Amino acid sequence: MNDWFKNYKGIILLMAGIIVGSIAGIFLGDKVSIIKPIGDIFLNLLFTAVVPLVFFAIASAIAGLDATNKLGKLLGITSLVFVGTVLVAAMVTIIAIWIFPIHQHLVANPITEAIDKKPLGDQLTNLFTTSEFYQLLSRKSMMAMIIFSVLIGFAALNAGEKGTAFTRFLHSGNEVFKNIFILIMKLGPIGLGAYFAYQVGVFGPQLFGGYARSMALYYGVGAFYFVVLFSLYAFIAGGVSAVKRYWKNNIIPSATAVGTCSSIATIPANLDAAKKMGIRDVIANVTIPLGGTLHKDGSSISSIVKMAVVFALFGKSFNNVETVVVALALTVLVSLVEGGIPNGGYIGELLFISAYGFPPEALPPAMIIGTLVDPMATLLNATGDTVAAMLISRFVDGKNWMGPEPPKELREI
Template identity: 85%
Template sequence: MNSWFKNYKGIILLITGIIIGSIAGAVLGNKVEVIKPIGDIFLNLLFTAVVPLVFFAIASAIAGLDGSQKLGRLLGITSLVFVGTVLVAAIVTIVAIWIFPIHQHLVASPITEAITKKPFGDQLTSLFTTSEFYQLLSRKSMLAMIIFAVITGFAILNAGEKGKPFAAFIHSGNEVFKNIFVLIMKMGPVGLGAYFAYQVGVFGPQLFGGYARSMAVYYSVGAFYYLVIFSLYAVIAGGVGAFKRYWRNNIIPSATAVGTCSSIATIPANMDAAKKMGISDAIANITIPLGGTLHKEGSSISSIVKMAVVFALFGKSFDNPQTIIVALAMTVLVSLVEGGIPNGGYIGELLFISAYGFPPEALPPAIIIGTLVDPMATLLNATGDTVAGMLVARFAEGKNWAARSIPITNEP
């Protein structure tokens, strides 16, 4: 019990703070406006920390590569499988939202800050680049900063011995800003509690109706993806035999993921399961550890749901092609970025809010949704790594990989 509480302590405290704040807002009404600055301070600290945090995390990860980790055929196939499955998860969710529209049950937020409209070409240019270095320090230029961080990481690699002092600085900065983010998130229960007290007190409790419906959509899509899409992947990878092996050996990783609420903590269980599923050590040793940080199908689904809710709260359409293309790109980016960062899901929310030009007030609704879906998201993130490993084995070793990997005596 103590271990379970330790794993879910952050979520429990966050939800408790939000509930207490919401009750205070319902009881006190407009009087809670006095505590609004507390919520604003919390949001400002988050937005201040996110730019250097993401920069150091990405640059450090790339600068830490060695010769054995550089892209080869196997790593290339793994990357394609990871990106492909994340996109499938996003597309399935978009279709589900079109069938069961969240926006029909949400009242547009009284926050009326306009989102600047630009031609699509100008939007892409400003999304991926800036004309001045200092503009990279703004959260409104997050994608441009990420591209610059990637370039910086590879530049450190190319510099060799001469780049090692700067690499040490980048690695040190990564550790420092991860801890800064952890410290800021300790204010989460109080900061978000104050925010929701203000929202409920001033605008009314009807704001929460849409959250319940968005949760229903998320958990329905998540259950469908876990049972149906993962099964489909296993069949594609190795037929009915691979399907049976996947589900026979997926119970322990699933329980571990839900019990720990951590994809990283599930890696040992996934490694053991991968061996029993017939995935070779050469593939498992790459796909499972990388998947723990870079492969996030559950996060992909939650990203789309959060985007749909935020768009609805701001009275914006989430069904035009430009918006969908950016949303798909954001889900892949979020999957890659959030894994190595504590509370990485919040980084994903900061990224898409910045990319679409929403004001800071769009963050708390996205955070509460991300918090409520975390157990299912972790389940999908973690258990999707082994079936992804099966797909990598199929494309790297041929259609008979399973027969070569598993002795006949182990077949059902």
């Protein structure tokens, strides 16, 4: 029980703060506007920390690559499988939102005016580049900063021994800003509580109907993806026998993911399951740890749901081609960026809010949805790594990759 509370302590405290704030908003009404600055301060701290945090996380990860992680057949196929399944998850969610447009219930009370629409060419230019170096330090240039971080990381990697000191600086910066983010998130229950007190006091408790519908959609799509799409991936990898072998050995990783609420903590269980599924060690030992930080099917689904809700709150359409294309690209980037960062889902929310040009007020609604769906998201993120490893084995080793099922004594280890 103590371990369970420790794993879910952050979620419980956030929800407690939001519930207390919401109750205060219901009873106090407009009077709660006096505490709005508390929520604003919390949001400002997050937006201030996110740029250096993402920079150091990406640059240090690339600079720290070794020879076994460099480009090759295995890594190339792994990248294609990871990106492919993340995109499938996103597209399935977009279709579900079109069929069940739960976000439309939020349009009646948009938080602010619609954001000005820009031509696609201008959007892409502003999304991926800046004309001055100092503009990279703004959260509004988040995507350009990520691209620059990748370049810095590869430059440090290619510098070899001459760049060792700079690489150490990147690693140190990554650890420091991780801890800064952890410290800021300790204020989350108070900051989000104050924000929701203000929102409920001003806009009324009907806001919760939209969140409830969003949760229902997420868990419905998540359950469908978990059962149907994972089974389909396993079938593509090795037919009916692969499907049976996957589900037979997926129980412990699933329980570990839900119990710890951590993809990283599920890696040992996934490695053990991969061996029992017949995946070669050389493939499992590369793809499973990489998947723990870079492969996020559950986060892909939640990203689309959060985008749809935020778009509705700000009176924007989520149905046009330009928006969907950018959403898919952002979903892949969110999957890459949030791995290995504490509360990484919030980084993804900051990223898409900045990329689309939403104001800071768009962050709390996305954060509450991310908090509510976190257990299912972790389950999909973690257990999707082993079925992805099965697909990778199929494309690397051929259709006979599974071989006979491991003996009973190995399955019981």
